[in-house]
Amino acid sequence: MTQRAITTMPLALALGMTGSVLMADNPIDTQLPNAPELAAYGEMAVGVRQLELVNPGQVEILSIDPTADKPETLPTYDRPLTVEMWYPAQAGAAGDTTMKAFLRDGTTEVTLTGRAVRDAAPAGEGYPLVLISHGYPGNRFLLSHLAENIASKGYVVASIDHTDSTYRTQAAFGSTLVNRSLDQLFVLEAMAQIAGAGGDFAGLYDAENTGLIGYSMGGYGAIITAGGGVTAASVAYPWGGPHGTLAIHQAGSDTHNALPDARIKTAVAFGPWGMNAGFWDAEGLAGIQIPMMFIAGSEDDTSLYENGVRAIWENASDMPHALLTYVNGGHNSGAPMPAPAESFYFNESKGFDISEHYSDPVWDTVRMNNIAQHFVTAWLDDHLKGDADKAAYLDLVEDSNAGVWSMNEDGTEKEDHTYWKGFRQGTAKGLKYEVKGK
Known part of the structure; x- marks a missing residue:
């Protein structure tokens, strides 16, 4: 390890290094004192379990030579997908609450700690299902802070490890x-079959009432799944899907017109990628057929903001669509878990400090996570549970800095009170929330 690597590592780790890095707890469940109201964990115990799924007969993109003539028959394979599943568990569940996950460097395995008990017995029935889709690259634990949090509030969450990504x-x-x-879409169908079969999870959740959360390339996929079709130009990119394999997602194609799956009722997209690279236009985005919340940083230098995420939101269909903006936040706004302690080192082969994959130059990660937990809870409760009370948390003045705190002595709001609901006095700063559509 270089001297630069040691000096950029937290002091507690650097002092304890004797040939190996000390193990850290790396909590994903931190709640700051100024966290907004709906960020708080719910009353339910949480379990977590790993599932191994296989999607048979898929086109094997990696075996196609884009420089050679298109083969008469495209190669196929059985595509493996690992899924981490968080779910409401029986009260008093106790056991292992750690998770093993690899860092952005692809080689360092670390321990994450939370509240979910490994393989705990599930409890209840009929919960909404939520799918989580990470970025490129990423893994199923990248949004684990959000997965565990909403599971405690009565959701079953399936977070996908996307092969090749x-x-x-x-x-x-x-x-x-x-x-x-x-x-x-495959994981949705697989989860539906699991819920309909016998066993621990029979009837635990209702796959007919599903939400989808995607970050970066997961957000790109969520837009497609929601009905947004990609452009003809993007199908032809030489660095994209070889030999036109992306055409199945092109706006107006028969395959894409079959979307969205009626079981998916809403989606949340953090920093969705693609507008910046010509994958979306107004025609394709008009195909979105479910309400979506978009979450972005105004200084996103990966997906971009004005010509990226905001442009996606502006061009989306007439369905209700919201845009939550972390002012001065970057691409990591809200989605990634806090940087594990072991990630604070400069990786020579990658050319950057691994912690940068999780963090933001301006915003505190836990603060961003708590805000995301609050808004995603309100959005999902409104759209998947029909909880009309949560809609009030989404009826806000656009600029959080413009909100007025005006309360009576008995704690009731005065007529001129416009402060963001669920935020304590002085804590709704640096955010914007905008809504379009009917």
């Missing part, structure tokens, strides 16, 4: 472009 399996980008939405 994880830290350990990162491969040609064309595979991610073609497979991202297909993976989401």
